[in-house]
Amino acid sequence: MSDKIEGNLLKDQVYERLAKMISNAELMPGDRLTEAQIAEKFGVSFTPVREALIKLNSDGIIHKIPHKGFYINKYNDKEINEIYQVFVNIQELAIQLIINKLTESDFLEQESIINDMEKACNSNDYKSYLFSNHKIHDYYIYKADNKFLTSIYKKISIMPMPIFYFVAEGDKCIENMQKNISEHRLIVKLIKEKDLDGIRKALINHYGVTYD
The missing domain is CATH 1.20.120.530 (GntR ligand-binding domain-like)
Structure with missing residues (x-):
């Protein structure tokens, strides 16, 4: 099945796809998420990827380290x-x-x-x-x-x-x-x-x- 995302509300689709990958352990705690890799994987521009990452960050699923990027949270x-x-x-x-x-x-x-x-x-x-x-x-x-x-x-x-x-x-x-x-x-x-x-x-x- 293709990873490409098409249609409307791309940011929501990117969010849902990343959320599913995290819950299915395809992405693990501590993994780094880069806009370029995600955009290429899903065949979308940087804008919906950035918006999806911001929402994941606000939901407490990932966090941003200045000058390094977004990382999936690790919990103690x-x-x-x-x-x-x-x-x-x-x-x-x-x-x-x-x-x-x-x-x-x-x-x-x-x-x-x-x-x-x-x-x-x-x-x-x-x-x-x-x-x-x-x-x-x-x-x-x-x-x-x-x-x-x-x-x-x-x-x-x-x-x-x-x-x-x-x-x-x-x-x-x-x-x-x-x-x-x-x-x-x-x-x-x-x-x-x-x-x-x-x-x-x-x-x-x-x-x-x-x-x-």
Whole structure:
């Protein structure tokens, strides 16, 4: 698929494409972003690239170092824990909003996404694995159909968090992915049982959140 961007609202398209690349770990924390490289990759002029970078900067996804350029943010352990605390509460709220509305078809769809994660894991297809991992988290948010919750989630979900299964190597990488899959299966089971306390504990465990 071509990386070229065409049509109107180029700055928004560049923003969305860069945001997706960051959330999919195609661009990693600490990576430098140059206007020239991005403009060439997407086949656009410098102006929409510059506008997109300014918006990413204002959203706290990247930062600018004078005379050097833009860099994707790196977060320390405290900041990562704080971000994941927000993720836990957003996911928990979304599940609370939908827990009494879910049908058997919804659960089959969730199981299908998790099965896709497992297939990708077994074939060492990290990109497909990550796509399905995002998809299962997105499922609860978009199913809740709350525009304010969705807006908050979309902003936080593109933050350049460390992706453990890309950082890890070999057997450790597979082990981490398998653990993640098991946790998602447990969360679906607890949603079926409408066990809200269990769901919160499972989400806290899934994100590895600590509370001081």
